Amino acid sequence: MSEMRKTFFTRFLLIAALFLGQFTFASETKEEANGHGKDLKTEIKEYIAHHLQDAHDFSLFSYTKENGEHKYVGFPLPVILWDNGLKVFSSSKFHHGETLAEIDGNYYKLYHSKIYKTDAEGTIHYDEDHHATNVKPLDFSITKNVVMIIVTGLLMLWLFSSLARSYGKNNGIPTGAGRFFEPIVLYIRDDIARPNIGEKRYRKYMPFLLTIFFFIWFLNIFGLTPLGINVTGNIAITVSLAIMTFLITNFTGTKDYWMHQFDPLGKSLPWYGKIPLYIILVPIELLGLIIKPFSLLIRLYANMQAGHIVLMSLIGLMFIFKSWLGSPLSFGLAFAISLIEVLVALLQAYIFTMLSALYFGFASEEHEHDHEHEAEVAH
């Protein structure tokens, strides 16, 4: 390798390592562990699947010592189970799934990031599809995702309340971080809320729109850091976000909105004309109520999930190629995809906010044409 190429590579690796610290560390472990056991491709697949899941401990990276012992760096999180009574213990008792946790004479095993109740030997029973059939206690644990949600919530509370205070002190002139956030807040107000919801009603939706935008954006960005978290790529979280949009849309819906749902043409149509309407159009409209938030949640979930899978697969390439060609190729691609993911993180937050505003706009709009129809009938 020539000297010039070497320096280029070193520089490139340095930059890329900033973005990919966690992934590469963990991947190296897999490479070392490969000597004894499964083949490389299955291991990379398992590693990616593991990364996408929620975890009961906050582990930053892991490596294997020369004597074959696995060493994990990170910290355990509390496990809260409801199994004939509340059981609270630290996830360090699982030793990353390697040992059973014994609590009040019950045995629990961590298996594929889920907690199962087992006997003293830790036997897992399977059905014919190779799914575990052991009893699953109700799990209310503070998992990695829950920790990140709380951290983001506190961060936003602190950030925006201190920004609000600084505006009060400086007679409405932004300072510090406010200079960065003011244009974004104004953009959401003037380019998302106002045109979609309307001048009259946009104010009451602003708190939700701003919160959801910054919440999704911050979590997406945190997902790209080497902390190895994947909160917005978890379907449970996107489902709850979409349910909020769904509830707000329907609870703030005006009379015209519900008229549009159940009686689209109103008085301008005689009753017998409405029969086909009720067979075809109204069911579709009602289905649309569900499909709108459903598309929101699938879009966010799938985009974030796909982004993480692509990144991790590209890093996995390095271990599959096993030649000098592999590392720069995989680093280069992963670096480029990381940059695209920064854009996607913002774009998905924007799309979610934008579409929520659009749905709120539909729900709170008062149709002008309905009154026209009524006027025509009156004539």
Next chain:
Amino acid sequence: MVGAGLVVIGVGLGIGRIGGSAMEAIARQPEAYGKIQTAMLIAAALIEGIGFAALFAV
């Protein structure tokens, strides 16, 4: 798997068309840039949603 591939081709063509048309529209009316971009992103996001739904169904 073939179905997923076909869906991705379809989604690619669709988003490509939206992007292309948006470019033309912006070239014709640069002052409407903001509005066109918003409409383009919404349409692209809707198509993308279908694509992901299909991919996850595989």
